[in-house]
Amino acid sequence: MDSFFLTNLSSPPLLFFFLGAAAVFVRSDLEIPTQIAKFLSLYLLFAIGFKGGVALAESELDATVGLTIAASLLLACVVPVYVFFLLQRRMPVADAAAIAATYGSISAVTFVTCTSYLDAAGIPWGGHLVAAMALMESPAIIIGILLYRLYRNGTADTDGPIDWADLLKESCLNGSVFLIVGSLLIGWFTGPTGMAQISPFVADLFIGVLCLFLLDMGIVAARRLQDLRHAQQTTGLGPTTLIGASLALPLVNAALAGAIALLLGLPEGDALLLTILGASASYIAVPAAMRLALPEANPSTYLPMSLAVTFPFNLLIGIPAYHYVLRLLTAN
Amino acid sequence: MDSFFLTNLSSPPLLFFFLGAAAVFVRSDLEIPTQIAKFLSLYLLFAIGFKGGVALAESELDATVGLTIAASLLLACVVPVYVFFLLQRRMPVADAAAIAATYGSISAVTFVTCTSYLDAAGIPWGGHLVAAMALMESPAIIIGILLYRLYRNGTADTDGPIDWADLLKESCLNGSVFLIVGSLLIGWFTGPTGMAQISPFVADLFIGVLCLFLLDMGIVAARRLQDLRHAQQTTGLGPTTLIGASLALPLVNAALAGAIALLLGLPEGDALLLTILGASASYIAVPAAMRLALPEANPSTYLPMSLAVTFPFNLLIGIPAYHYVLRLLTAN
Amino acid sequence: MDSFFLTNLSSPPLLFFFLGAAAVFVRSDLEIPTQIAKFLSLYLLFAIGFKGGVALAESELDATVGLTIAASLLLACVVPVYVFFLLQRRMPVADAAAIAATYGSISAVTFVTCTSYLDAAGIPWGGHLVAAMALMESPAIIIGILLYRLYRNGTADTDGPIDWADLLKESCLNGSVFLIVGSLLIGWFTGPTGMAQISPFVADLFIGVLCLFLLDMGIVAARRLQDLRHAQQTTGLGPTTLIGASLALPLVNAALAGAIALLLGLPEGDALLLTILGASASYIAVPAAMRLALPEANPSTYLPMSLAVTFPFNLLIGIPAYHYVLRLLTAN
Amino acid sequence: MKPCKRIEIVIEEPLARRMEQLLKELGAPGYTLIPRASGSGDRGLRRADEPTGTSTNCVFIVAADDPDTVHRLVEGIRPLLSRSGGICLISDAQWLRH
């Protein structure tokens, strides 16, 4: 087990994440300008999408591909529902719905870091997992909003009937989903010829850019963790409970996803990626959508949970731990 | 003919332009931060200038080089004059002058995309075309302003006499012209030794950066197209007329430029580049200069014409179509 | 001697610095967005730190390494003290302290440019010089502040006792110091394996990014030079005196540093780097720290001195001149 | 110069589009939007440091001289602010006609 953690901990991206967090804890004023951070994240989505598309173009689309994608969609629908009913009695309905959506969706950067972990370990993975990731971003948003509509009781209905067009737009067409899907399609369409043209940009620079982006995420996540410790939660739950939940949810979801992966008999790399998709929580697409659709949910609950606790947990401990367990179980 | 379009349409940069436009039409909130877009455009100017300079250093400067440059300057002087007299009776003098300047000048990104089209098709082109491009940016600005000064009738002359120093500064020394010319000179001076040092940056990344920049241009252009459709034009011309003009002008200018290229017997790549220089219209240098020198011209006329109609038209249809026609004519 | 200058002057980064300065003098509106400039500088710190760390991992740590680092620390402590006492009678104590801190500290970009000069000339240099550079950033800040505290006479003591925690934080933990040290440690720890993963990003792109960054620094420095010429100095010293001081200080400091390097018998590359560290003055870490700790010092004195005079002087003349003199002296 | 009201609204950046839409519907004669502000208020610190923009604010400035429009604007903005948080300040100003 140690060797998994060692591989993970000695990878530059992870270490730069630590460095960013350390900067906050020692109160350095190190900072990545926000437009740069946005750009780095767009680059990562663009590159992973394109690479996934090219990989798809080069591989055969067989039944497992369809099964994997179906399983990931199932996962994206089941998780928000169970999370919502778990939380709904303990906090305002809007907050429960927002957290459910957050954990039902995925974190592209966690996924990307996991692919670079696999690459470093020399374990192959399929391009269709990128498609699965893209498809898993949105369903939880829709489900979260619907659950909120159904279960808020007594609140004045200022919203009128559900605007389905708006709902679809805010869930399926937000910038990051759109960019991944678009890049995937372009990568698929142009295939290896396209890759030959832009591979120095999307492939060679990838890990370096990931380092800088994780440096920034380390800073941002550590700040949120500090806020969480000091914040008076409007949800009525103390910081400890919230942090506990942010550690428990990825574990349960990873178990769920891992079980599905094992049932389907996915190859090692794909199984780990599906597990990490289940375990990860969104801190980009979902919070943005929630501010629009559920402005009464307090962003200082669901954002720090996902960004400051679950994200680093998956990065540092989750990836190697899930990998270890999957190995153990498939070794039998 | 189909094969030309196919080559063009299957190139990643073009597809990312489409993707950006699609994002606007489906109302996704995908967005490239503006400072990043500015940076990507600076990078492209820097890289194309440097590469052109190095190509110049490696080639022999013969008579055709001189002729090509003279022809391009001629083109840059003739086009704004005829466009002005065509438009001047149908709209305010200031707007006519601004549109004339816009179409007399060039679009560096269209040029750059055309070079990547040629590179993909394996057709060589000369570094002096980059010099021609740089030289074609400014004359139209000066001519546009002079025409406005001469032909505005009855307007209170709040401007006083022409400030030639200011005029030259605003036309020849605006940032993009300066950067291309400067990079060209540095590339020329340092030659292959310089290139060896920075080629991973300026050459290898080029197409990838172009993809991201065209993604942004697709977003920006599609937004302007929507504005154009809804806008009440102060020029008194409806959107249809303006769109019609924005499609006709590049065709006429391409014909003019192509004819000159054929007359001079330029090699295929150079002929196509000269044609696209004629056909393209500025949406960076000229609008910026016009806001300073002709603030009474309405930017919501000339900017969308050039950015939302002519630019995509040249990119998608112009480049392969001009290429096809040039091939046809030289085959005889 | 000429050949040194020629090598220097024909390097693309230097030429782009000139280009930026030229843009200001001819009044072009060329501009690099500030967040981009910040990013380029973060990239350079990240890359030089990482490369230095990897170099450290690959080299043996012997006595010279320790000696070099000790010497650089000594230099960083002696310089601010002597500069302070030189200036203190001629200007307000706060300004003298700020200038002392500025010249006692170092400029990472000057260092980086010098490494690329050495690389171009094929002269090796040790990774521990990066560590020396990082260690030399902070001491001058602390010394400058302490000197100010000791020597300001009569001023109402609004500050209360020295807050050592704050002082250490502002000097040793400012963003740029933190990033260099952090990247150095990560580079050291991950060694050649880490380098293999991100070398396209940190190594291949380095000179290209340096070109763009120096283009921006040329713009910024030339603007400051213009300000300096027009500004009424609150220090009571005319622009000529300040410019004179900004030229004399690097020379004296270079002599000091060079002498130490020769005494220690450092290899050529390391000797030049130590000399340039002595000669260079900070315009990032120190000004930022001074605004916090010594807000009464006028930033329009120390910032232009270091940024507009000393920085270009070292870049254009200093590096090759110091190199020439070092060669002369070691040839004996 | 004409007397007018200067309305200043601080709201989260993800809601900026919705606010623009609302201002248009309510008949605001124009507005200016300053993006990427940070801040602090009842709902805690907003750091403007994420790539997501979820913790970023923006500032709207609206000048309106017609009292009816002003009233309509204020009443129309209120419900959005109640749901999402943010502040709105109204002050007197003179509008330079040119």
Add this chain to the structure above:
Amino acid sequence: MKPCKRIEIVIEEPLARRMEQLLKELGAPGYTLIPRASGSGDRGLRRADEPTGTSTNCVFIVAADDPDTVHRLVEGIRPLLSRSGGICLISDAQWLRH
């Protein structure tokens, strides 16, 4: 504290340098310039989304206490705004002297 006028000008970013020059010539005691604003007014939407800056606005804030200076500023700014568009709001404020 001293009473003063707070002058707020929204103008296109390409014209910012000219405005700075003008303020200097008109004797403004100082100014603050906030860049990269978007907006909407008589001449339609300004999206602040182009690399060119042609559709970007910026906001100037000028505090002036001397009534003559204020008058000169207002009269001097007017012609530029007439040619290029933009708005100018003037309000009363107290200037904290330190």
Add this chain to the structure above:
Amino acid sequence: MKPCKRIEIVIEEPLARRMEQLLKELGAPGYTLIPRASGSGDRGLRRADEPTGTSTNCVFIVAADDPDTVHRLVEGIRPLLSRSGGICLISDAQWLRH
């Protein structure tokens, strides 16, 4: 709507954190911070063009309705401005309660 004071502070960006800290200590009910402004004043031009931020300004907007708080804020801000430069304008406004 409630009458309040609108306090606007222009200060250098490197001092922004200190100002945030100060506002918190002085009991400001909230603030909005607009970064990356340039400007000009007694201490000359501030170009906002360096990677360092040393020549960049930022703008704080603070709304406070309690007169005591306003007084405390003004008196508390003054010494920082005296040491470092910058300006502070105070004006009357109405705070829309939602």
